[in-house]
Amino acid sequence: MTRHSTIRDVARLAGVSIATVSRTLSRPNVVAHETREAVMQAVLATGYRPNSLAVSLRRLEARSVVVLVSDISNPFYSDVFKGAEEAARAHGYSVLIGDLSTDPDIGASYVDMVRARRADGIVMMNYKLPSNIDDGFTFPLVYASSYDPKGDRPSVSIDYVAAAKSATEHLIALGHRRIAHISGELGAPSCRDKRAGYQLALQEAGLPVAPELDYEGNDTIDSGMAGIEQVLAAADRPTAAFTANDEMAIGAIRRLAARGATVPADFSVVGFDDIRFAAAYAPAITTVQVPRFEIGRQAMEMIIAQLASDALPNRTVQLPTKLIIRESTKPLRAN
Amino acid sequence: MTRHSTIRDVARLAGVSIATVSRTLSRPNVVAHETREAVMQAVLATGYRPNSLAVSLRRLEARSVVVLVSDISNPFYSDVFKGAEEAARAHGYSVLIGDLSTDPDIGASYVDMVRARRADGIVMMNYKLPSNIDDGFTFPLVYASSYDPKGDRPSVSIDYVAAAKSATEHLIALGHRRIAHISGELGAPSCRDKRAGYQLALQEAGLPVAPELDYEGNDTIDSGMAGIEQVLAAADRPTAAFTANDEMAIGAIRRLAARGATVPADFSVVGFDDIRFAAAYAPAITTVQVPRFEIGRQAMEMIIAQLASDALPNRTVQLPTKLIIRESTKPLRAN
DNA sequence: CTGTTAGCGCTTTCAT
DNA sequence: ATGAAAGCGCTAACAG
Numbered sequence: 001m002t003r004h005s006t007i008r009d010v011a012r013l014a015g016v017s018i019a020t021v022s023r024t025l026s027r028p029n030v031v032a033h034e035t036r037e038a039v040m041q042a043v044l045a046t047g048y049r050p051n052s053l054a055v056s057l058r059r060l061e062a063r064s065v066v067v068l069v070s071d072i073s074n075p076f077y078s079d080v081f082k083g084a085e086e087a088a089r090a091h092g093y094s095v096l097i098g099d100l101s102t103d104p105d106i107g108a109s110y111v112d113m114v115r116a117r118r119a120d121g122i123v124m125m126n127y128k129l130p131s132n133i134d135d136g137f138t139f140p141l142v143y144a145s146s147y148d149p150k151g152d153r154p155s156v157s158i159d160y161v162a163a164a165k166s167a168t169e170h171l172i173a174l175g176h177r178r179i180a181h182i183s184g185e186l187g188a189p190s191c192r193d194k195r196a197g198y199q200l201a202l203q204e205a206g207l208p209v210a211p212e213l214d215y216e217g218n219d220t221i222d223s224g225m226a227g228i229e230q231v232l233a234a235a236d237r238p239t240a241a242f243t244a245n246d247e248m249a250i251g252a253i254r255r256l257a258a259r260g261a262t263v264p265a266d267f268s269v270v271g272f273d274d275i276r277f278a279a280a281y282a283p284a285i286t287t288v289q290v291p292r293f294e295i296g297r298q299a300m301e302m303i304i305a306q307l308a309s310d311a312l313p314n315r316t317v318q319l320p321t322k323l324i325i326r327e328s329t330k331p332l333r334a335n
Numbered sequence: 336m337t338r339h340s341t342i343r344d345v346a347r348l349a350g351v352s353i354a355t356v357s358r359t360l361s362r363p364n365v366v367a368h369e370t371r372e373a374v375m376q377a378v379l380a381t382g383y384r385p386n387s388l389a390v391s392l393r394r395l396e397a398r399s400v401v402v403l404v405s406d407i408s409n410p411f412y413s414d415v416f417k418g419a420e421e422a423a424r425a426h427g428y429s430v431l432i433g434d435l436s437t438d439p440d441i442g443a444s445y446v447d448m449v450r451a452r453r454a455d456g457i458v459m460m461n462y463k464l465p466s467n468i469d470d471g472f473t474f475p476l477v478y479a480s481s482y483d484p485k486g487d488r489p490s491v492s493i494d495y496v497a498a499a500k501s502a503t504e505h506l507i508a509l510g511h512r513r514i515a516h517i518s519g520e521l522g523a524p525s526c527r528d529k530r531a532g533y534q535l536a537l538q539e540a541g542l543p544v545a546p547e548l549d550y551e552g553n554d555t556i557d558s559g560m561a562g563i564e565q566v567l568a569a570a571d572r573p574t575a576a577f578t579a580n581d582e583m584a585i586g587a588i589r590r591l592a593a594r595g596a597t598v599p600a601d602f603s604v605v606g607f608d609d610i611r612f613a614a615a616y617a618p619a620i621t622t623v624q625v626p627r628f629e630i631g632r633q634a635m636e637m638i639i640a641q642l643a644s645d646a647l648p649n650r651t652v653q654l655p656t657k658l659i660i661r662e663s664t665k666p667l668r669a670n
Numbered sequence: 671c672t673g674t675t676a677g678c679g680c681t682t683t684c685a686t
Numbered sequence: 687a688t689g690a691a692a693g694c695g696c697t698a699a700c701a702g
Contacts, residue, residue, distance in 0.1 A: 020687085
C-alpha cells in the first residue's frame with residue numbers, strides 16, 4: 001500500500017535533524033519559532049505520522065490495554081465495555097478485546113499479549129483469571145463488575161449482596177413467601193453474593209431458605225427456562241422468583257407462559273442488570289439497575305492511573321444500584 | 336512491574352548469540368539439536384517472550400486489525416464481531432475494536448491508528464466510512480455486513496433485497512394487504528436494500544407502495560415504537576409490518592400491546608436478524624436469520640488474506656439467510 | 671550451523 | 687536551540 005514517510009523524510013525536507021522533528025512534535029515550545037514552522041510544513045507536506053510501534057518500543061509501553069469479557073453479546077458486558085473503551089480513548093490508549101464465550105481459556109493468549117508487551121495491563125470482566133496468570137509474572141489488572149474474592153486486586157463493581165437483598169425484599173413486601181432463586185454460575189463471586197443477599201432477605205423476614213427453590217443457571221435465557229422448570233417441581237410451589245440477571249428472567253417468564261402461567265398475575269419475577277430488553281419485554285421486567293457504563297469507565301481509569309504512576313491502587317469501589325419496579329411483579333393475591 | 340527478559344538475556348544464559356536465539360524460536364529446524372535444547376532451556380528459565388512491538392517494528396507489520404462497529408451493544412453486531420475476533424486469533428492477529436455508538440467520528444481516530452502503523456487494516460461494520468479516510472491514504476479495508484454502494488471495496492454480507500422480499504412475501508401470503516415497513520437509517524445501503532425488497536414484494540403482488548406506511552427508524556427499540564405509532568396513523572391502517580431489525584420489531588410489538596392490540600391476533604410483525612431475544616420474546620418473533628458469526632469470520636479472513644498476499648481481493652460475498660416463522664405472524668383473519 | 675552486523679523508526683541524553 | 691549518537695528488542699542478510 002501507500003509508502004509511509006518517516007521522521008527522516010520530514011527532517012530532510014525541513015532541513016533539520018530528526019531530533020528536531022521529534023522535539024517539534026512532542027514539545028513544540030522548545031524549538032525556535034522559525035524551525036517549528038518549517039518542520040510543521042514538512043509534516044503536512046509528507047503526511048507524516050510517527051510510527052506508533054517505534055514510539056512504543058522506544059518508550060517501553062504499549063499504550064493499550066486488554067479487556068477480557070466473558071461474552072460480548074451479553075448486553076450487560078457490552079455496556080461495561082463501552083465505558084472502558086471511552087475512558088481508554090480519552091487517555092490515548094487503545095483496547096484489545098478478548099471474548100471468552102467460545103473458549104474460556106482464550107484469556108491465556110491475552111495474558112501472553114501483555115507478556116509480549118503488546119498491552120500494558122488487563123481489565124477483567126470475568127471472574128475467572130486466565131490459567132497462565134500465575135507463573136511468577138505480575139502486571140496491572142483491575143476487575144470490572146466482577147471482583148477478586150481474596151480482595152487482592154483492585155476492582156470496580158457494586159454491592160451485590162445488598163442489591164440482591166433489596167430485590168428479594170421487594171418480593172417479600174409484596175406478600176410472597178415461597179420465593180425461588182435462579183442464580184448465575186456460582187463460581188463467580190458476584191453470583192454467590194446475589195445468592196447470599198437473597199438468603200439474607202429471607203432469613204431476616206423469618207422465611208425458610210429452601211434448597212429446592214434454588215437453582216444454579218448460567219446467565220442465559222435457556223438456563224432461566226430450565227431453572228423455572230426445576231423450582232416449579234417443588235412440592236410446595238414458589239409464587240415468585242428472583243433471577244440473577246435479566247436474560248434468565250426472560251427465559252423464566254417465557255417458560256412460565258408456555259406452561260400457562262401469566263406473569264405477574266400468577267407469578268412474579270425480578271431480574272437483575274436492567275439491560276435494555278428488560279423494559280421492552282412483555283411484561284416489562286422489574287429489575288436492579290446497575291451503572292454498567294460507569295463501571296467500565298472507572299475500571300479503565302483505574303488501570304491507566306496505575307500504569308502512569310506505577311503505584312498500585314489497591315482500591316475496591318462499589319457503585320450504587322437501584323431497584324426498578326415495572327410490570328413483572330405484583331402483590332400475591334389472597335387465594 | 337516485573338522486569339522482562341530480552342533476547343540478550345536468553346543468549347547469554349544459553350551461551351549463544353542473539354541471532355541463534357531468534358532462529359531457534361522462529362525456525363527450530365535450522366539450528367543444531369544440542370543448541371536448540373540449550374536455548375529452549377534458557378527460554379524457560381528466563382520466562383522469555385519476544386517483545387512483539389520490536390518484532391512488529393522490524394517486520395513492519397502490526398499484526399492487528401481494527402474492527403469498527405456502529406454499536407457493540409447491538410446483539411447483531413456483537414455476534415459479527417465474535418466471528419471476526421475468532422478468525423483474527425486463529426491467524427495470530429489481535430483486534431482493536433472501535434465502537435462508534437457514542438460518536439460516529441471516532442472512526443477517524445482508528446484510521447489514524449492504521450496510519451500510525453498500529454494496525455494493518457480495518458474491518459468495517461458500519462456503512463459510513465470515517466471522515467478522514469480519503470486524504471490520499473489507502474489501506475486494506477473490508478466491509479462486514481455492510482458494503483460499499485460503489486462496489487469498490489471487498490465485503491461480506493447477505494442479499495438484503497432478497498431477504499427482505501421474502502419476509503414481506505410471507506406477510507402477503509398470509510393475506511395481508513396493507514403492510515407497513517419500519518426501516519433503519521436509510522443512509523445505510525443495507526437499509527435501502529431491505530426497503531427495496533419490501534417494495535419489490537409489494538409490487539410483484541400488485542399491491543400499492545404507500546409512503547404513509549413507510550417509516551425511517553434507526554434500529555432501536557424506541558424507533559420501533561415511534562414507527563408503529565406513525566404508520567398506525569394512516570387513514571387506511573396496516574395489518575402487518577416488516578421491520579428492518581428485531582429490536583424495532585420488539586418496540587413495535589410492545590407499543591402495539593400498549594395500544595391494546597395483540598400480536599399476532601390483531602397485527603403481524605416480522606423482524607430481521609434473529610438475535611437471541613427474538614425467539615424468547617412474547618410472542619416469539621418471526622424473523623430473518625442471518626449468519627452473523629460467519630459474516631464476521633469471513634470478513635476477517637478476507638482482510639488477513641489480503642494483508643498476507645498484498646493482493647486486493649475485490650470480492651463481494653453474500654451468505655445465505657433464512658426466514659424463521661414463529662409466533663408474531665398469522666393469517667389475516669377474515670373480518 | 672552460528673555469529674556479526676545493520677537496521678526497523680523513534681526518543682533522549684549529551685554536547686555544542 | 688540544535689545535532690550526533692546511542693539505543694529500545696528484534697530479524698535477516700551476510701560471512702564464515
